[in-house]
Amino acid sequence: MRSTNMNEKLTNLANKVLPVANKIGNQRHIQAISSGLMYLIPFALLGAIFNIIANPPLTETIIQQGGWYAKLFSGWFHFAQAHRATLMIPSNMTMGLMSVIAVLGISFNLAKSYKMKELSTSMLALVMFLIVAAPSVPAYIASLVTSGVDMSTVPTTSVLDVTNLGSSGLFVAIVISLLSTEVTRFCKVKNLVIKMPSSVPPNVADSFSSVIPAIINCIVFFGVNLFSQNVFGYSLPELINSVLTPAINNVNTPIAIISIITLGNLLWIFGMHGPAMMSMLYIPISFAMTGANVELVAAGKEAIFQPVYLTQFANAFFGLTVLLLIAKSKQLKAIGKVGIIPGIFLISEPVVFGTPIMFNPILAIPHLLAPIIMMSLGWLASSFGFLSGDVNIIFAQLPLGLNAFFGSMSVKNLIFYFLMIPVQILIWYPFFKMYDKQLVMKEAEEEAATA
Numbered sequence: 416m417r418s419t420n421m422n423e424k425l426t427n428l429a430n431k432v433l434p435v436a437n438k439i440g441n442q443r444h445i446q447a448i449s450s451g452l453m454y455l456i457p458f459a460l461l462g463a464i465f466n467i468i469a470n471p472p473l474t475e476t477i478i479q480q481g482g483w484y485a486k487l488f489s490g491w492f493h494f495a496q497a498h499r500a501t502l503m504i505p506s507n508m509t510m511g512l513m514s515v516i517a518v519l520g521i522s523f524n525l526a527k528s529y530k531m532k533e534l535s536t537s538m539l540a541l542v543m544f545l546i547v548a549a550p551s552v553p554a555y556i557a558s559l560v561t562s563g564v565d566m567s568t569v570p571t572t573s574v575l576d577v578t579n580l581g582s583s584g585l586f587v588a589i590v591i592s593l594l595s596t597e598v599t600r601f602c603k604v605k606n607l608v609i610k611m612p613s614s615v616p617p618n619v620a621d622s623f624s625s626v627i628p629a630i631i632n633c634i635v636f637f638g639v640n641l642f643s644q645n646v647f648g649y650s651l652p653e654l655i656n657s658v659l660t661p662a663i664n665n666v667n668t669p670i671a672i673i674s675i676i677t678l679g680n681l682l683w684i685f686g687m688h689g690p691a692m693m694s695m696l697y698i699p700i701s702f703a704m705t706g707a708n709v710e711l712v713a714a715g716k717e718a719i720f721q722p723v724y725l726t727q728f729a730n731a732f733f734g735l736t737v738l739l740l741i742a743k744s745k746q747l748k749a750i751g752k753v754g755i756i757p758g759i760f761l762i763s764e765p766v767v768f769g770t771p772i773m774f775n776p777i778l779a780i781p782h783l784l785a786p787i788i789m790m791s792l793g794w795l796a797s798s799f800g801f802l803s804g805d806v807n808i809i810f811a812q813l814p815l816g817l818n819a820f821f822g823s824m825s826v827k828n829l830i831f832y833f834l835m836i837p838v839q840i841l842i843w844y845p846f847f848k849m850y851d852k853q854l855v856m857k858e859a860e861e862e863a864a865t866a
Contacts, residue, residue: 517588549576599628684779701805777850
């Protein structure tokens with residue numbers, strides 16, 4: 416009876432929460448950002464592969480100390496040291512162009528939601544981004560950083576300023592891709608386009624229809640950029656970053672990250688994929704922080720463990736999956752057998768839907784509690800310098816702990832991840848036993864009724 420009343424309360428609460436959550440999750444601009452950033456994943460993985468090869472998990476000091484670990488990886492270390500500049504080229508041309516890819520992806524998806532010409536709209540947004548975020552630099556400046564090449568005598572040559580093309584320009588890319596698409600849409604709605612006769616081929620007509628939106632986009636973004644430089648002394652990217660930095664800093668804190676993850680897990684209880692919805696709040700920050708760490712490591716400095724990295728400890732379902740294998744309930748034991756292999760690869764859906772977690776007042780408590788405790792322990796460990804910051808974006812479903820290892824290239828991160836599994840089990844255990852006992856009684860009653 417008590418469980419039934421709790422289920423009714425959860426259902427009533429869900430009826431109030433779900434409409435709001437659905438409205439936010441389906442908002443076209445949020446959807447465009449979320450879908451657009453997903454285009455970064457294959458390029459981030461490509462860059463990560465070469466970044467891993469170029470940065471083996473040991474240092475010169477470890478090699479000098481000797482031991483089996485140093486002997487095992489010394490060959491890799493010396494190879495990486497000798498060819499590091501070459502090995503980092505794929506990383507520089509993927510992670511280093513993160514914002515360029517983001518502009519194309521976000522504007523493409525937003526244009527698609529408006530049923531606009533996706534390719535021309537996204538290309539226009541990219542050009543606007545380059546105009547304000549990567550202005551050309553005179554060749555004589557390039558001669559200062561290009562070894563062995565004197566370009567100072569070639570005044571007509573210029574190069575792009577790539578400062579904002581990587582992680583540092585990601586939030587600028589998000590803002591410009593959304594605004595540029597809206598400017599282009601405004602031109603379309605107000606018929607501010609050149610219309611060609613029907614006899615003109617469609618591809619030619621489409622090209623001419625983009626002329627006026629391109630001019631208006633340029634007036635808006637280039638004009639605002641010049642105004643900002645002359646009035647405020649900042650370029651538009653610098654101005655946008657100065658406005659967004661306080662907001663980013665407020666989100667990139669342990670309390671904020673834990674709160675976001677907890678809210679996402681709460682939505683899971685109501686039958687919504689909350690973690691996927693809430694990830695929009697921290698994925699851009701994670702990309703930006705990891706990109707900044709890549710630059711730190713390239714400069715010979717240590718990567719910084721950011722609060723946003725705590726999200727890697729938010730999945731606590733493997734501890735429950737292990738317990739399901741020893742369940743007395745036939746239902747739970749079967750789910751454990753089905754879920755253990757996917758669970759090793761961090762795929763938790765068989766357990767989430769099989770137990771189920773949704774509208775389950777008993778399992779809802781550890782479902783919310785376990786990630787909070789693990790992330791808190793993660794922040795405590797990082798405060799003592801035990802955990803290293805991420806230098807790779809790993810979105811692949813790798814086996815347990817490997818995401819933490821390859822993300823940071825730190826054995827300590829791998830060890831800490833496995834230390835969290837017993838913690839998960841301890842948190843889930845009393846609630847699992849209670850639920851298991853409840854299901855055993857229910858199964859016994861059903862068997863008696865059938866007999």
